[in-house]
Amino acid sequence: MLALIRSEWLKIRRSVIWLLLLVSPGLAGLIGLFGVREEQPGGPFPWLIALALMTALHAMLFLPLLTGVYAALVCRYEHAGGGWKQLLSLPVTRTRVYIVKFLFVMGLVALTQLLFLAVLLLIGTAKGGGGAIPWSELLGSVGRGWLACLPLAALQLAVSTAWSSFAAPLAVNVVFTIPNMLVANSADYAPYYPWVQPLLAMMPHQNGYDFGAFTLPSLTLLSVVMGSFVVFFLGGWAYFARKAV
């Protein structure tokens, strides 16, 4: 397993992925930088308002879609150069290959989340909110957002291993993510829609965002996330284990 991780690391180390990690945190940072000032001139830095604002940009569409891009990327170099057949004729099990690919997708999502947090901290500190950082809220938001990406990463990895085209898996992702714009407002349906979970998970539970599905108990969300994750992951794994290369 460790050998596979080290091998995978080598492939990913020199690719464009590092640039992509910066996109969403960067844009969220711009919104945080200019957006928050409008709402609160002077006074202590409104951490949670900033978090909510940046989350609206980062987690509603970006994070779910980027998860798909990461999944497509860790499969791309295998599809492009005939890598699958070489990799799978080495002494490695398909299950391990699949798990390691998945770990890398989630690792990249984790890095994105950490960058998001770093940008937020940077903006907050620069604007004079250094003393009273609400650590538990911020870390909780970023961590829950990461967890909520588990099922999406599992589904996207499955379609990305199946199709060699980069755009096709992304199209699947978009088809499921676009409805977020409507679903997020619905208290009845949002809790059961996996693609909107990153948004629900990251949104702080106060400051005017306690409408729609944003006030749900985390247990419901957790079971939806974990349930869909298990289904998607097992489905993708079963397909990959049988796939002819």
Next chain:
Amino acid sequence: MSLRILSAELLKIRRKFIWFLIFLGPIGVVGLQAVNFGLRYDYLVGKVYRDDLWGGLIENVTILMVPTLFIGLAILASMVAGIEHQTNSWKQTLALPVTRTQVFTGKFLLNLLLLLVSTTLVAAGTIVLGIVLGFGTGIPYGVLLKACYYPFLAIVPFIALQNWLSVTFQNQAFPLTVGIAGMVVSMFSIRFGDWFPWKWPYLINAAKEPLYSVACGLAFGLVVLAAGLAHFVRKDVK
């Protein structure tokens, strides 16, 4: 000549996933509004849009259509250019007795045409949905057509941009991420000034004249297309 190139391009995408997407996008947008209005019928039809049912429906469709167009055109451009990337056939395509300008504009026109089909389907789908929802036959055609085709025209710079990026980069992760970022940014574009190109397809400007946004889009679209062309014509092909 351009027509022949376009027909060759159309042939290449036959029996491809691309056509599926061209239909899926509009079906998705109208379908989601069908669900939206269906589930909240009493609230939306009975209260919010009681005075202007068709106007309300068209507004809701547009709100969803523009972001979908943003990401859809990126995926489309990537797939259209991907035909050559995946089979390594740029060298073959460009070795044919056609100019590079024709090849590049051919791809651009194909994207334009396919998105036009999608946009038309959105308009048609909206009419069907309105009638099914019982909004009557007093369809405000003028409003509907403007709501669908004006954003399409104002989004032309992005069609040109994504076509350029997708053709240039072998690794489609880059153009697609630009497309995703574009969609997300566009949704926050209200906060920016009227100079901001991502704002144009929403047809919002200080003068409250949608045609200004359309004119900006078309003019800037030509600029981006020309820039892409200038680059593509000089580029080495692997």
Next chain:
Amino acid sequence: MNEWILETNGLSKQLGGRAVVNQLNLQVKQGDIYGFLGPNGAGKTTTIRMLLGLAKPSVGSIRIFGKDLRKERLSILRKVGSLVEYPSYYGHLNAIDNLETVRRLLDVPRSRISEVLEIVRLTKDAKRAVKGYSLGMKQRLGIATALLGQPDLLILDEPTNGLDPAGIQEIRELIKSMPREHGVTILISSHLLAEIEQMATRVGIITKGQMIFQDSIEALRRQAKPTIRISVSRPEEAWRMLLAKGLPVDWDQTRLTVGEVSDRTVASIVAALVQQDHDVYRVEEERVSLEDIFLEITGGEGSL
């Protein structure tokens, strides 16, 4: 454990209702250079994918090193090096990094990388990104990758694809030396008999998914029985005379030929002709090329 290092039993693969590989019994001995021949589309690559566990057989079993591939895939693959169809590579990495991605999975010493690069003569270009390589260089990188794990069995699918004549010669010499120097057994596929002929010790010929010939290269050569052609001044008269003496000669109105070619027979025929005052212009040996046999066995399709 029997003598076969690689053995398939009734191996079949159905794709879309069509039997791409049909009841194949492949047998490769320790130290063989096994030439796996067949026209394009005969099922060679599909067979090789099954041998590597990339595709699953519809029916039949595969044993490598005496172990069942289904049960002990990992321990088998550790000792198998392969190159399937076209070389696999990560274009954005250089040759060393490409090999390193595989080395980390095989757990062989790092020094192997420079060794295999040396073997395929890529040392000079090792630090360039592979996407800039020529087809031949990619092919050699593929062979280097196959050699990396010091395999006991090397499976090479059309390894000389895209190589220039010098490169083909080089690879051929390399392949011929492997069994001798490292005790490696090699299975090599090709649609060109001429290529295989110069290195293989055993040959299997497959067409339309079925094995139609499998034996030593000598056995294949024996099928190419040579004949002796004699041209003389009065052939028909010579034929009658030789038949009368009980010598095995054929006359087909244009050519006088001898089916049996032992030196003694030929000598007797020539002696008889000279004694009877026939002018003997030529005595030539005529060989049917392996290429002709291959074409005949595979039913004339394919081979270029």
